[in-house]
Amino acid sequence: MSFREHDRKTFIADTCGDYASRRISKREFIRKLGIAGVGLSGFGAAMLGGGRPFRGLDFGNPAFAQAGPDEAMMQWLSEVGKPFAGTTIRYTSEATPPTIVANQLAKEEFTKATGINVEIEIVPLEQVLQKATLDIQGQIGTYDLYYLDQSWMATFSPDMEDPREYYDSHPDIAMPDFDWADFSQPLLDGISMYDGKLVSIPFDIPIFILMYRRDLYEKHGLKVPTDLNEYMANVKAIQEAESKNGIYGTTGQLRSGHYSLECDWTAWLWGNGGSIYDKAGMFSGGDEQGIKGLEYLMEISKNCPPGALTWTWDGEGQSVAQGLAGQVITWGEYFPSFDGANSKVVGLMEAAPPPKAISLRKPEDCGFNEIPNVGHQGGSGLGLSKYSQNQEAAFLFMQWATSKDVVGRGSVLGGGASPVRLSAFTDPRTLAAAKVGPGTTRHFPAVEKTINTMMGSEPDFPAWAELSNNTIPVELGKYLTGQFKTPQECMDAIKPVADEMAAPFRKA
């Protein structure tokens, strides 16, 4: 260990000791850790298990620690929260940045103001789905709120209150200046709407953007790709030139049987002009464009570190941070971790909107509100359970967690991963963090452009969660490991199941 590293660790240890023995306040503790370059990621990574994606939550801006919550909002919360003091609300979530931020701030801000206790169970995504599924099947009301992945909106739609309607019908607990118009329409449509109903309030927006190594692009005279053909050319160029140095053309989240593989597949499928369903609601992954998309995925996999076949989002993000990949089109949520403390590519990564599709199918030619585009969005929303015994208290928390103030601060605290509000992109704290360093928001312009112009969204129907978490990634995994001889065989294996599951939801 170097002296510098030794001093840093000693400083952190002393700070923790001072805080534990009440010698310094929490604010001072956070400020000092910010100076030492330690953020929420330390807590998250150490204590919260695997989340999506590989997180890089850092207090990149020590000045932020001095920025407290919005005083007017806290005043309002303390007034309307009184009748609910002592209530405990629960929800279960994946360890995504906004949840970690909410978990960190809830006690010292929300609970302090309202007296409402918040219990957040943080588990991997598939367990969130399992718990939510069991809860709604029995209509038990164990959880007052649900963290809902965008691919589950249709599944859980009947069990959620429409938050907008709830807001309008409960003026006594409706947060002033909540500003619904501050959520961009594409985001609301892509994440939270199903069949004309608002199922949740957008809470998190991981979205596929292009992230590349500036040093390698300069070294090999590469240009930022404008379409997926150019992107593949860059992938192959870096693979050829750098594989002897242990750097691969790209990387992936290609673990068989895992939803992450389905996410990668959709981007290449859409980017090659295909779609999962056609306008008749029949599976179309095996048509000409679909096969091209699958071949593209196979080509990508050949230019990844071999380990990519066993990785989900965590491994993929790690591989970039460890300097194993020249570029990748994946969750922008990773980006802050590349400038983080344990990264080997600090300051070397650049972000851009994803390259254009080679060809693109129109949404009206697809089924179940599918929107093809390379910028696959994996957002999530907070839903209010119809079976909750504490709906009003839960709704207060929901508004606080998705308020302008918390989203704005969360975008910096959360490593720039959850700008679900338009105001988050122009928040002075966000703009101040747009520089190389832990918790950077340098990638926000790329994220914003992708949300507004290139966002791809999966189909919406209640059986989609089952299909996208089982049949599709299992069969894709077989294809990537040579269990199918041709891409057509793989798609033919998915088609009957995909058609059968979609059948009850096709519009006549």
Place this chain on the structure above:
Amino acid sequence: MPVVVLLVVFGVYPLLYSVWLSLQERSRVTRQFEFVGLKQWEIALTDPRTWDSFQVTLTYTLVCLFFQVVLGMAIAMLLDTERRGYGLLRSLMTLPLVVPPAVTGLMFLLMEDAQFGVLSYYLKQLGIIDPLNPILAGNDTALIGVMLADIWQWTPFMVLIFLAGLRALPKEPYEAAAIDGASAFQAFRMITLPLLTRVIAVAVLIRSIDLFRVYDYVYVMTSGGPGTQTETLSFYAGRLFTLANFPYAAALALIVLISLNVIASIFIKLFKVRF
């Protein structure tokens, strides 16, 4: 009476509920259950994926059992001594047993990682694995990769049971055998094994039941992949349960239960296991 109540609440009721569930069909539209008789069982027994996962489960159980018994016995015999320091070794044997299986799975996932894994690194150096084919993504190696975690974690369990058995054996037959000029191997084959048969049988039975229900390692290390190469019956049932296909998952879980009961009954009869 309290025991009966506990048994009914935690044993009989869940079992009966699972049976009831396996006779239903859940509508994806209304999410209501509808009685369909043995339809789920028919689907389960004709589903190629069920048979594939049954085969994976059986392979996993037999291979892990073989290594755990053989290694367990070998290590137990090595530790069955009064030499100094061996007491500490015997204590260390318990360490893997206190690690949660999911954590062990995570540990081996990292050790077998193609890029960062220490195990992968040395196996590549020795030319045992192809650098381009990660252990856990290879059609022929993924199951072996998962088994390694199980064997590492549960061999000590066998060691402890066999060691207890060895320590309880009488000395006289060995003294007589030594006078008759028996070799160590002959003594093991003619005295130790016959005397330990029941101990081995109980250990094998307990481990078989555990192995047949394996879930944690598969969940953490491979998600059942590549494809369904490491998908065990329990994992398949668990996956379906997560995705709200409760009736089918219940039918699969009951198939696991029935299979286990049949295998265990045959085993108990065959080896005259007494508890």
